Amino acid sequence: xxxxxxxxxxxQSTALRWLxxxxxxxxxxxxxxxxxxxxxxxxxxxxxxxMIQSVAVKTNKLLLNVVQSLPFPPQSTPDTVGAQGLGADxxxxxxxxxxxxxxxxxxxxxxxxxxxxxxxxxxxxxELIQESASGQGQKSKGPGATPTQKDIDNATGNLKQxxxxxxxxxxxxxxxxxSMRSGGLTLPPIGQSQQQAxxxxxxxxxxxxxxxxxxxxxxxxxxxIQFLSEHEETRVAALRWLIMLHQxxxxxxxxxxxxxxxxxxCW
Amino acid sequence: MDDGTFPALLKTLSDPSEEVIxxxxxxxxxxxxxxxxxxxxxxxxxxxxxxSTDRRLLETRGSLIIRQLCxxxxxxxxxxxxxxxxxxxxVSFISGFEKDDNNPFSRTxxxxxx
Numbered sequence: 001x002x003x004x005x006x007x008x009x010x011x012q013s014t015a016l017r018w019l020x021x022x023x024x025x026x027x028x029x030x031x032x033x034x035x036x037x038x039x040x041x042x043x044x045x046x047x048x049x050x051m052i053q054s055v056a057v058k059t060n061k062l063l064l065n066v067v068q069s070l071p072f073p074p075q076s077t078p079d080t081v082g083a084q085g086l087g088a089d090x091x092x093x094x095x096x097x098x099x100x101x102x103x104x105x106x107x108x109x110x111x112x113x114x115x116x117x118x119x120x121x122x123x124x125x126x127e128l129i130q131e132s133a134s135g136q137g138q139k140s141k142g143p144g145a146t147p148t149q150k151d152i153d154n155a156t157g158n159l160k161q162x163x164x165x166x167x168x169x170x171x172x173x174x175x176x177x178x179s180m181r182s183g184g185l186t187l188p189p190i191g192q193s194q195q196q197a198x199x200x201x202x203x204x205x206x207x208x209x210x211x212x213x214x215x216x217x218x219x220x221x222x223x224x225i226q227f228l229s230e231h232e233e234t235r236v237a238a239l240r241w242l243i244m245l246h247q248x249x250x251x252x253x254x255x256x257x258x259x260x261x262x263x264x265x266c267w
Numbered sequence: 268m269d270d271g272t273f274p275a276l277l278k279t280l281s282d283p284s285e286e287v288i289x290x291x292x293x294x295x296x297x298x299x300x301x302x303x304x305x306x307x308x309x310x311x312x313x314x315x316x317x318x319s320t321d322r323r324l325l326e327t328r329g330s331l332i333i334r335q336l337c338x339x340x341x342x343x344x345x346x347x348x349x350x351x352x353x354x355x356x357x358v359s360f361i362s363g364f365e366k367d368d369n370n371p372f373s374r375t376x377x378x379x380x381x
Contacts, residue, residue: 224275232284239279239290246297 009049016044016055023062030063031070035218037063039225042238046231060237067214068244219245276310277317280332281324288328289335296339307340311348 019037023030030037041063044056223245226238279291299307314332318325336345 227275227279232286235279235282235284235287236290239287239294243290243294243297246294246301 009052012044013049013052013055016041016052016059020055020059020062023059023066027062027066031066031214034063034067034214035222038219038222038238038241042223042226042234042241043229043231045237046229046233064241064244067219068248070214070248216245277313280314280317280328281321285331288331292332292335293339296336299340307344308348311345312352315349315352 019030019041037059041056041060044052045060047053047056220242223238223241226234229235229238276291276295280288282288282291295310299310318329333345
């Protein structure tokens with residue numbers, strides 16, 4: 001048991017370190033994953049284990065800086081947010097869009113280059129990401145109790161092993177595989193983008209335009225879930241994030257978007 | 268405003284941590300500044316209602332909340348809005364509120380005068 005927990009700590013801190021490294025040299029690729037990165041990073045800002053806590057703080061700063069330095073088109077952003085929020089029943093759709101375009105766009109690019117890298121595992125992973133993302137989204141916007149528990153468990157680390165097998169699995173452990181996947185999946189297209197950018201853009205501009213965009217509603221949802229954390233550091237960090245997001249583009253009013261309304265259930 | 272922003276932000280005003288409250292108020296002030304006037308008024312109305320229903324919050328955090336709001340927003344506007352809203356409030360609330368010399372409004376008013 002002791003070794004298991006030690007392994008978990010190492011895995012968790014290693015995963016966070018991976019995230020921080022990816023955020024330094026491939027940050028634009030990480031942006032679409034911001035909502036899920038927040039769910040993985042913020043609960044650990046007050047982690048008992050200093051090794052995890054310090055990396056979480058560092059990763060949080062990096063991600064915050066990346067998002068802060070994003071060039072937001074002042075007019076297109078509200079449109080996309082509105083479209084996502086007001087789409088069909090905003091709750092599910094609002095979360096889905098961010099993983100969906102990346103997951104869709106990557107395999108399409110991949111599939112054209114199957115010869116280089118037969119992606120038996122990679123082809124599956126987008127589906128997994130998509131499923132897990134939408135699953136998380138539905139949970140987080142539903143009654144709100146489960147994500148809360150999950151996040152707090154993740155932060156304290158007490159219930160990592162005993163607590164409900166589903167919850168920590170989503171919140172803490174798979175983050176390293178997810179982050180690895182996201183890196184593994186999305187890194188190749190950088191090189192390809194120079195060659196294939198024109199074709200992909202013509203194929204579906206609505207999809208290829210979005211990959212590097214921040215999903216505002218999902219990000220705000222992820223942040224507001226952190227309000228329920230028992231750790232002061234996490235709650236303050238979530239508010240700092242929201243303040244930054246609002247300063248960045250006040251017209252978007254992330255707190256006034258429909259998906260946020262779903263969180264009233266949590267309160 | 269009808270979509271749950273206020274419940275979430277007001278709930279956070281009851282947070283045990285002062286840091287969280289300060290950041291929450293900073294966010295509220297920021298949204299108020301960039302929103303229409305009605306946002307601010309409705310928020311102030313809800314804040315007063317919160318104080319009237321949660322006296323403990325008023326006693327323990329009232330001063331902090333008002334001061335922080337004054338830091339982030341126009342102080343005179345805050346007091347005017349409070350005055351207008353209190354004028355319309357029920358007598359029981361006002362009487363209990365005003366008799367208390369230690370209420371946050373009296374205290375911060377004194378600070379302003381000095």
